[in-house]
Amino acid sequence: MRWREAGPVVVVAVLQVVVVVVLPSLLQPAHAAWWFVSQLSASYTSTRIHCENIPGLVRRQRVLCERHPDAMLAVTEGATMGVQHCQKQFQDSRWNCSTIPRDASVFGRHVLRSTRESAFVYAINSAGVVQAITRACSRGAIMNCACDITKKGSHRDRMGQFTWGGCSDNIRHGTAFARRFIDAHERRQRDARALMNLHNNRAGRKAVRKQMRLECKCHGVSGACTVRTCWQTVASFGSTARWLKRKYDGATEVSMRPDGAGLIPRHGDHKAPRKTDLVYLEPSPDYCGEDSSSGFAGTGGRQCNRTSQGTDGCDLLCCGRGYDTQRRLITSKCECKFQWCCFVACKTCETWRDLHFCKPKQDPLPLH
Known part of the structure; x- marks a missing residue:
């Protein structure tokens, strides 16, 4: 009898642990x-x-x-x-x-x-x-x-008068x-x-x-925009x-x-x-290094543009730490042509490209 009574208690304890693991964000x-x-x-x-x-x-x-x-x-x-x-x-x-x-x-x-x-x-x-x-x-x-x-009646803009519709x-x-x-x-x-x-x-x-912005539809002979119906979107x-x-x-x-x-x-x-x-x-902050306490991963491992002077350039994005270059085979669609009817046929091209990735921030060496 003691074993049978203890069984449900063990099951409940296990279920409580599972809830904590599965739903951390709700806590x-x-x-x-x-x-x-x-x-x-x-x-x-x-x-x-x-x-x-x-x-x-x-x-x-x-x-x-x-x-x-x-x-x-x-x-x-x-x-x-x-x-x-x-x-x-x-x-x-x-x-x-x-x-x-x-x-x-x-x-x-x-x-x-x-x-x-x-x-x-x-x-x-x-x-x-x-x-x-x-x-x-x-x-x-x-x-x-x-x-x-509220958009009803006539109105005027730089193009002239129009009717709300x-x-x-x-x-x-x-x-x-x-x-x-x-x-x-x-x-x-x-x-x-x-x-x-x-x-x-x-x-x-x-x-x-x-x-x-204002979108309009023209009404008139041969498409002339003598009368316009407009609406705001x-x-x-x-x-x-x-x-x-x-x-x-x-x-x-x-x-x-x-x-x-x-x-x-x-x-x-x-x-x-x-x-x-x-x-x-x-x-x-400069967002350069990883900060696990705040949830920021830093820029280590991010792909950068070696020739760019902008924010995606390796100098700025890598925060002066430098970058590693990896040669990779890139697959992409090429020589696409429209086929009658009605689809676009493309070939698959492969090219070797040098890709650049920011070096991770190095922790300081321990003092001896």
Whole structure:
């Protein structure tokens, strides 16, 4: 009888150990961020977001998540888009916006600091959510949201007069939901870091609005554009990401006002940042060496361009440590021709190329 009673107790103990091993990211709320949704698999988010299982959400965000499951699918899409375009914009830089699998901080703890890289992460993810929510509204994927009904009647631009028609993207709804969801965490506190994040979240939202464009259809004899019907649409997210990258390059270092009412330039000769500018509180590290405590892998082993003078050049990317050259056989498609009908036929070509990789940072030799 004693053996039979002890059996279930042993099984429960084993199961508890398994949970700790399989779900480490869910046990790190102190370093979690809402954009962890970008790391969820497509099968996990295909029908509904399981709000209670997402680390990093504050109470207000969980309430919105439960009430608006259709919008949360767009939030996931926007966060994923933000990560992808962040990595594209910084693919040749020392900090390349890399993510850490199964880590609730997503980018590593160094991005949870107050550097300009953190500013860009907050802005690009905020912009991604605005873009995704707005597009989802236009295609009817979100309840109680449709085309922008304020765009009606006649209007005039530099080309002349036109009539609003079609389905203008509802940027108002996309911006409003993104602000309610994303800013919820920062509005719980009013320290300098919270003010910085709120500012950069807003800059990301405004970037999408700034990049909106007018699309028109001409009506008239022989295609003459005597009458135009136009609608407003968000631009490709690539253009928004490039806009934010320029803002990153010109970001302003700020500090909190003495009365706590806002942020001011840390250096007196700098202008106050505009609502579309990015701001940060502390200088960035050089990102040269590996820092396991913050989740940055360093530039050791990264491929560099030996002839480039830019950020992808071996001198800058390798931080002066030098590089190793490896001769590799590269396979690629070549001599592609269009075949009737209807495909492109290509040959496979092989060429030997010299590739260059940054040397790892060497630890100092021990003293004897």
